[in-house]
Structures are given as structure tokens and as C-alpha cells.
Amino acid sequence: MGERRIKGHVGVGGKASGIALVARDNFSARYDLDRLKGVFSRPAHALHGQSYVNTVLVLHTAKGGVATSWMLREMKSRGMAPAALLLNLGNPIMAQGAAFAELAFMDRFEVDITDAIQSGDHVSVDPQAGLVIVG
Amino acid sequence: MLAGRMGAVRRAAIEQQIQVGMTFDAEDFVEVSQVHLMADTESLGESGVAYLESIAALSEEERCVRVPTVTDPRGIDLCAYQKLNQDEHLAELERRTIVAMQTMGILMTDTCINYQTIMPPVRGEHLAFGDTGSTIYANSVCGARSNFEGGPAALAAAFTGRVPRYGCHLEGGRRGTHLFEVEERPGNLSDWGALGALIGQRTGSYWTVPVIAGIDQAPTSDELKHFGAALASYGSVPLFHMPGITPEAEDVESMFDHRPPDPEVITRSDMDAFYASFGRHEDKVDVVVFAAPQLSLVEMQDVARLLEGRQVHEQSALLIATSPENKSACDRMGITDSIESSGAMLLKGVCFYQMYARELGEANGWQRLVSNSAKLVNIISGYGYRPVLASTEACIDAAVKGRM
Numbered sequence: 001m002g003e004r005r006i007k008g009h010v011g012v013g014g015k016a017s018g019i020a021l022v023a024r025d026n027f028s029a030r031y032d033l034d035r036l037k038g039v040f041s042r043p044a045h046a047l048h049g050q051s052y053v054n055t056v057l058v059l060h061t062a063k064g065g066v067a068t069s070w071m072l073r074e075m076k077s078r079g080m081a082p083a084a085l086l087l088n089l090g091n092p093i094m095a096q097g098a099a100f101a102e103l104a105f106m107d108r109f110e111v112d113i114t115d116a117i118q119s120g121d122h123v124s125v126d127p128q129a130g131l132v133i134v135g
Numbered sequence: 136m137l138a139g140r141m142g143a144v145r146r147a148a149i150e151q152q153i154q155v156g157m158t159f160d161a162e163d164f165v166e167v168s169q170v171h172l173m174a175d176t177e178s179l180g181e182s183g184v185a186y187l188e189s190i191a192a193l194s195e196e197e198r199c200v201r202v203p204t205v206t207d208p209r210g211i212d213l214c215a216y217q218k219l220n221q222d223e224h225l226a227e228l229e230r231r232t233i234v235a236m237q238t239m240g241i242l243m244t245d246t247c248i249n250y251q252t253i254m255p256p257v258r259g260e261h262l263a264f265g266d267t268g269s270t271i272y273a274n275s276v277c278g279a280r281s282n283f284e285g286g287p288a289a290l291a292a293a294f295t296g297r298v299p300r301y302g303c304h305l306e307g308g309r310r311g312t313h314l315f316e317v318e319e320r321p322g323n324l325s326d327w328g329a330l331g332a333l334i335g336q337r338t339g340s341y342w343t344v345p346v347i348a349g350i351d352q353a354p355t356s357d358e359l360k361h362f363g364a365a366l367a368s369y370g371s372v373p374l375f376h377m378p379g380i381t382p383e384a385e386d387v388e389s390m391f392d393h394r395p396p397d398p399e400v401i402t403r404s405d406m407d408a409f410y411a412s413f414g415r416h417e418d419k420v421d422v423v424v425f426a427a428p429q430l431s432l433v434e435m436q437d438v439a440r441l442l443e444g445r446q447v448h449e450q451s452a453l454l455i456a457t458s459p460e461n462k463s464a465c466d467r468m469g470i471t472d473s474i475e476s477s478g479a480m481l482l483k484g485v486c487f488y489q490m491y492a493r494e495l496g497e498a499n500g501w502q503r504l505v506s507n508s509a510k511l512v513n514i515i516s517g518y519g520y521r522p523v524l525a526s527t528e529a530c531i532d533a534a535v536k537g538r539m
Contacts, residue, residue: 012154026339030178030488031517042517061340063371065267065514067178067489069285074180091341091371092155092302096288099154 004134011106011127012098018083020121021055023047024114029068038080056123057082062091069097076101084125142197148291156299164297165261172289173265175489176210176228191235200293205244207266208486220498245484246458247428263292267367274374278382280304311390316398317349325526327358328365328509329409335369346376346390365509413523415539421501423534426456426487427511439473441531447478448537456482492518505533
């Protein structure tokens with residue numbers, strides 16, 4: 001299969017790429033992650049136990065508190081952040097945190113992004129163009 | 136600001152705000168009158184603390200905030216960390232943060248209930264509030280206007296004195312999207328939290344505005360505090376309306392642009408099922424926590440009364456978190472003595488989940504947790520705890536008996 005191009009809303013941060021880690025679950029850095037180990041730690045999360053480091057993390061919506069906005073930069077400073085974050089529907093906290101961390105973030109795609117991308121796909125993200133390329 | 140004539144910090148702040156504004160199609164900025172800054176050391180980490188220190192090292196003209204800025208709870212209570220077996224290096228990180236923020240002209244209020252204790256927002260006032268609980272209360276109960284402004288975003292607002300105008304700042308972002316009917320009025324604080332959680336689970340996005348019908352008598356500030364905190368925590372929702380109660384909601388019909396949707400009914404059995412989903416700690420309770428949000432003076436008095444003449448079980452701990460202002464009031468009014476004579480720990484200026492809860496649990500052997508806060512029991516399982524939701528009375532009983 002060749003390249004697939006998926007359009008979304010203009011996002012935050014510069015271009016990024018990596019291997020996708022996908023689930024139809026939600027995201028909060030405070031609620032869901034063991035940020036020291038770089039894995040999902042919330043037992044009820046669909047990605048429990050999996051490492052998100054340097055992945056293009058693809059999830060459904062942003063949830064929970066405001067802490068994620070500091071945490072993304074802190075994770076990135078230790079080399080323990082995802083390469084990019086793609087959500088069907090984000091919230092201010094994710095955009096603010098990504099802007100502060102200079103991390104690629106996009107949401108509001110023309111398709112359900114958790115269906116359109118599979119774990120293991122190679123994904124390139126261009127937030128300023130509002131474009132994701134799979135493959 | 137963008138040209139850098141007001142210094143590098145304000146330029147970086149406005150650049151960050153423009154990026155966020157573009158993402159949410161904001162057309163312009165709106166000036167804010169207050170900033171509430173979430174910057175606990177657990178979230179900041181070493182890199183965040185170093186970032187604050189780099190700003191604090193600049194000239195007074197460059198480093199000082201432009202609008203009154205108050206802080207959310209801290210990561211460490213410097214009067215209690217040793218008793219809680221917390222590391223000295225965490226306390227040192229905290230001390231560095233406090234010095235940096237005070238040098239920037241930030242008021243160290245260390246509270247998530249600033250709307251009860253510091254300066255209650257006014258209807259129509261534009262704000263940059265940085266805790267989901269404080270934001271939803273300001274928007275919904277006070278009729279003020281704020282998006283969730285996470286730590287770096289609230290700090291940016293403090294430096295620029297404005298925020299991008301989108302979401303809750305716009306009339307259109309405050310219209311109802313979902314209608315709920317409450318079958319039975321919640322009976323206590325944990326019930327109000329459970330109701331907020333159930334509605335949050337059913338809305339599930341920042342861009343939804345639930346309208347809650349069926350509450351005929353005005354709830355107290357503490358009841359709405361627990362309700363809003365849980366709704367924001369489970370649903371990431373920044374605003375709700377309660378017709379006849381909250382200031383922007385005269386009746387159900389006027390909250391919707393079109394005919395109101397059919398209401399989703401929240402029943403007593405929904406509430407019971409929510410409690411049951413956490414189970415019970417019948418064997419042993421490691422820690423009972425009153426926090427998230429910090430307790431009001433009235434809640435402190437209630438807890439003190441329930442503890443009167445009783446002792447916390449030797450194998451359990453009871454932690455109670457309030458704001459520094461309320462702690463001073465409790466000291467003055469004898470509430471602190473009354474609580475501490477039971478063996479409970481009264482913490483000030485912190486909140487349980489923001490104080491390195493994972494390390495705290497590991498250092499003290501805490502897993503089985505009981506709380507009356509639906510918000511706390513939602514957050515804390517990611518930190519290695521097994522939480523149970525219970526009423527204030529049942530929490531105190533669990534602390535005294537060491538089990539449920």
C-alpha cells in the first residue's frame with residue numbers, strides 16, 4: 001500500500017515522524033502515564049504497559065486535568081516524550097502543552113484517526129500544514 | 136510584545152498564545168483580570184523549575200507578571216514532608232520554585248479553591264484559570280469566563296495580560312449541548328461528586344456544555360465544588376449550567392439554540408452502580424484522604440466534629456488538605472487541634488494527587504485508599520492506588536476502624 005494523506009485542523013509544533021501507537025481510548029499525561037518509565041500505567045487504559053516514547057501517539061480525545069501542559073515539556077527534556085500526538089478531538093491543555101514543549105500536535109481530522117492509522121504504521125506529521133502522511 | 140520590545144519572555148508567551156489561538160480559530164485576544172497558575176513541582180519537574188528560575192533571573196521589568204496571579208496547590212507541604220517520608224530533594228525543588236515565583240510577583244496562595252477563599256470571580260469577568268475545578272466553578276457558578284489554562288498557558292497569560300478568545304470566552308461556546316435530568320437530588324458531597332462523574336462520563340469532551348435540570352433547591356458552594364471538580368475531571372468539561380441555580384441559566388429552553396435535546400436521566404441506581412464500581416476495602420484501609428478539591432472551612436469543621444473523641448487506627452493514615460488561609464483559620468478556631476488530636480494529618484497548600492502520590496504511596500505502603508472525592512478516586516488509580524469512593528462519614532469510620 002502506498003502513502004495515504006489525511007487532513008486535519010492546523011495544529012501546533014513542527015514536523016515529526018515515528019511509528020504509530022494507536023488506541024480508541026483517551027489521553028491525560030497525569031492520569032494515564034508512568035512518566036519516569038515511559039509507559040501507560042493506568043490499569044484501565046487500552047495501552048496499559050506499553051511504551052509511548054518516540055511514538056506517534058494516536059488516541060481519541062483529551063481528558064482530565066491541566067497538568068499535561070507542563071508534563072509534555074518535562075517528558076521531552078528527558079527524551080521520554082512521544083514524537084507527536086494525534087487526537088480525534090483535543091482540548092486547550094493539549095495544544096498549550098504542545099506549544100510549550102514544541103511537540104507536534106494535531107486534532108479534528110477528516111476521518112476517525114484511530115481507525116485510519118494502525119499501531120506499527122510509519123507516520124509523518126506536519127501540524128502547520130494540517131497534514132498527516134501514513135506509510 | 137511580538138516584536139520583542141517588552142522582552143524575550145513576553146515575546147515567547149505571546150507566540151505560544153498565538154499558536155494555541157490559531158489551533159482553536161480565535162480571532163483576537165481578550166484581556167484577563169486574574170490568573171490562577173497551576174505549577175506544582177511534580178508537574179514542573181526539574182526542567183520546569185529551571186525554566187521558572189531562568190525567568191526569575193531577568194530584570195524586574197522582564198520577569199514580573201502583569202495581572203494579579205495566584206497559585207494552585209504545591210507539590211510539598213514544607214511543614215509535613217518529613218512526617219510523610221518524602222525526599223529532601225523534592226522539598227529543595229519546592230523551595231527553589233517558591234523563590235522563583237515570588238521573584239516574578241506571583242502570590243503564593245497555593246489553593247485550588249481560590250474562588251472560595253481569595254477573590255471570587257464576577258459574572259462576565261474574563262480570567263485565565265489553571266485548575267479544572269477552579270475553572271468550571273468560575274465559569275458555571277460565578278458566570279465568569281475562562282478556558283482551562285494549563286500551567287505554561289496561565290503563565291503566558293500572566294505575562295501578556297490576555298488570552299486568545301475562543302471557547303468559554305465566546306457567547307457561542309457557552310450554549311448548552313447536552314441535557315441531563317437528575318432523578319434524585321444528591322444527598323452529600325460524595326453524591327454530588329458521583330453525579331458530576333456520571334455526567335462527565337456521558338459528555339466526554341471539552342467542547343460540550345451539559346445543562347443539568349431537576350435540581351430545585353440551591354446547592355451549597357461545597358456541593359457545587361465537588362460536582363464541578365468531578366465533572367471536569369471525568370469529562371474534561373469546563374462549564375455547566377443548572378437552570379434556576381447558575382447565573383446564565385434562567386430555564387432549560389433558553390440554554391439551547393434549538394429545541395432542547397431529550398434529557399438523559401441520571402437515576403439513583405446509576406449513582407449506586409458508580410459507587411459499586413470501586414468496590415470496598417473490607418480487609419484493610421491504608422489511607423483515607425480528604426482533598427481534591429481542598430476543604431473549605433465548613434468542611435474542616437465537619438471533619439473535626441466527626442473525629443471528636445475518636446482515634447485514627449494505628450494501621451491507617453488520615454490526610455486532610457486545605458488552603459494556607461483556611462489552615463490559619465483552623466488554627467485560630469481550634470479546629471486544627473481537634474483534628475490532629477485524633478492522629479489525622481492536616482496538610483496545607485497541597486493536594487494529594489499533586490504531591491508525588493506515587494512516591495508517597497511507595498514510601499508509606501499505601502494502596503488501599505478511601506476518599507469522599509470523586510475527582511481524587513478518578514485520578515489516583517494511575518498512581519498505583521486502589522481507590523474507593525465513600526461519604527465523609529464512611530471515610531472517617533474507615534480511618535478509625537482501619538477497614539470498611
